[in-house]
Amino acid sequence: MARRLEPAKTAPQAFAPGTADRAPWALTAMSDDADAGLIDRLVLRDERAFNALVKAYERRVFALVLRMIGNPAEAEDLAQEVFVQVFKAIGSFRRESKLSTWIYRIAINLCKNRGKYLRVRHAGDQEPLDAQPERVPALDSRGSYSDIPRPDDMASGKQAERIVQRAIAELEPSFRECLILRDVEDLSYEDIGEITGLPEGTVKSRIHRARAQLRDMVERALGEKIG
Numbered sequence: 001m002a003r004r005l006e007p008a009k010t011a012p013q014a015f016a017p018g019t020a021d022r023a024p025w026a027l028t029a030m031s032d033d034a035d036a037g038l039i040d041r042l043v044l045r046d047e048r049a050f051n052a053l054v055k056a057y058e059r060r061v062f063a064l065v066l067r068m069i070g071n072p073a074e075a076e077d078l079a080q081e082v083f084v085q086v087f088k089a090i091g092s093f094r095r096e097s098k099l100s101t102w103i104y105r106i107a108i109n110l111c112k113n114r115g116k117y118l119r120v121r122h123a124g125d126q127e128p129l130d131a132q133p134e135r136v137p138a139l140d141s142r143g144s145y146s147d148i149p150r151p152d153d154m155a156s157g158k159q160a161e162r163i164v165q166r167a168i169a170e171l172e173p174s175f176r177e178c179l180i181l182r183d184v185e186d187l188s189y190e191d192i193g194e195i196t197g198l199p200e201g202t203v204k205s206r207i208h209r210a211r212a213q214l215r216d217m218v219e220r221a222l223g224e225k226i227g
Contacts, residue, residue, distance in 0.1 A: 035099040068111040070169040167217040175210035
């Protein structure tokens with residue numbers, strides 16, 4: 001069982017989502033004005049503000065971390081750590097981006113660090129899917145990537161869904177994060193760029209390559225073409 005992280009003494013303990021709280025799209029975004037008021041209270045170390053922050057963002061943060069890490073116990077610990085880090089660093093938030101974008105940036109960076117540790121710890125534990133192909137479909141005449149299906153369009157039935165999720169977990173981390181932020185979290189290219197620190201063109205390219213690699217891995221596993 002994964003070790004539960006203890007929050008900093010200055011921060012209240014973040015809520016660990018239960019099964020019913022793990023729906024990735026079950027969040028009503030806070031307004032900019034509500035975020036601004038919440039930030040002011042967080043800077044003052046208002047514990048009720050911290051609880052409000054967790055309530056507003058816990059589901060999306062847990063879903064994002066779970067998609068990136070793939071282990072529910074590790075994801076639960078890491079999601080808690082995200083909120084601890086937010087509470088500790090809120091004084092350094094310059095408000096040049098949305099609060100949600102900043103929170104996602106913290107989550108992605110923590111996922112990267114934890115992912116490196118887990119890959120070393122579990123090296124060789126899981127048999128990989130077929131090797132990722134080098135071939136990537138080219139852009140069409142309109143510069144569109146529409147020939148490559150999104151992950152949710154690939155899955156039909158529980159077995160196919162498991163194959164898709166496993167294939168997502170085996171994508172190169174920098175590709176996986178862009179794919180998840182776009183196709184699962186439904187963020188804009190601009191927001192993804194702010195979260196990852198990448199130019200918009202690089203974001204689009206990585207999403208394109210991730211979808212192509214994902215499609216090929218799923219097709220190999222299913223033994224049939226998709227679409």
